[in-house]
Amino acid sequence: MKNLILAISLIATVTAMSNKGPQEMQDSAQKHSARVFLGHERDYQDPGLTETKTLKVVGMSIKGFDTTSRLKINSAFNVLEKVVNSEEFKDRVINFKNTKGERAFASNKGLTNEEIYDIFMEGKETLQQDTAGEMNFFLKLYNSWWSRVIGYTSPDVNLININWKYFKTYRPSDVAGNLAHEWTHKIGFDHQSAAEHDSAPYAIGYIVDEMATAYLAGQIILH
Numbered sequence: 044m045k046n047l048i049l050a051i052s053l054i055a056t057v058t059a060m061s062n063k064g065p066q067e068m069q070d071s072a073q074k075h076s077a078r079v080f081l082g083h084e085r086d087y088q089d090p091g092l093t094e095t096k097t098l099k100v101v102g103m104s105i106k107g108f109d110t111t112s113r114l115k116i117n118s119a120f121n122v123l124e125k126v127v128n129s130e131e132f133k134d135r136v137i138n139f140k141n142t143k144g145e146r147a148f149a150s151n152k153g154l155t156n157e158e159i160y161d162i163f164m165e166g167k168e169t170l171q172q173d174t175a176g177e178m179n180f181f182l183k184l185y186n187s188w189w190s191r192v193i194g195y196t197s198p199d200v201n202l203i204n205i206n207w208k209y210f211k212t213y214r215p216s217d218v219a220g221n222l223a224h225e226w227t228h229k230i231g232f233d234h235q236s237a238a239e240h241d242s243a244p245y246a247i248g249y250i251v252d253e254m255a256t257a258y259l260a261g262q263i264i265l266h
């Protein structure tokens with residue numbers, strides 16, 4: 044029995060590895076919180092110094108989703124749009140604090156938090172430069188019950204793959220956080236590993252998730 048279990052898990056590992064492209068980013072379902080500098084702190088940056096921009100969330104191609112899943116995706120799109128267009132989102136991105144206590148994202152390509160906010164809100168995906176002001180989503184649901192990967196994408200395609208194993212239990216706020224993470228890859232930001240929780244994809248995903256959760260629970264008003 045032990046040998047059988049070992050053989051099955053080995054097959055699962057090999058399959059997971061062979062599915063993985065060279066630059067593909069696989070994302071862990073483990074959640075962390077995003078720390079930010081507060082108004083009274085010395086390193087706090089006045090977000091009013093950075094121009095506020097707006098983004099429209101657009102579902103371009105949604106594959107493999109049944110009616111219930113589509114409703115969840117639509118709720119996630121709505122709350123994601125509400126969150127990213129808020130002053131509080133801008134404040135949290137600009138004042139994001141990494142694990143070293145610096146006002147910077149990990150793997151930030153030499154860009155400041157303000158510059159990353161600007162690039163995010165430009166809405167120009169690396170592969171789709173002509174859709175400024177839009178977060179364009181190409182999504183496909185797949186089912187991988189053995190995997191701990193919540194979703195994955197690679198730089199050479201628009202497509203974002205979402206694992207049904209996690210999606211089925213997720214609330215719209217969790218999905219919104221995951222979409223924000225994956226879309227941050229689409230605008231050219233990465234993480235060195237699935238443990239780099241203060242990279243732009245992870246941290247922005249956590250910011251969106253936390254804000255969406257509070258907003259949907261009626262705990263915060265967004266404007």
Ligand SMILES: [Zn+2]
Nearest residue numbers: 068069070244
């Ligand atoms: Zn990722």
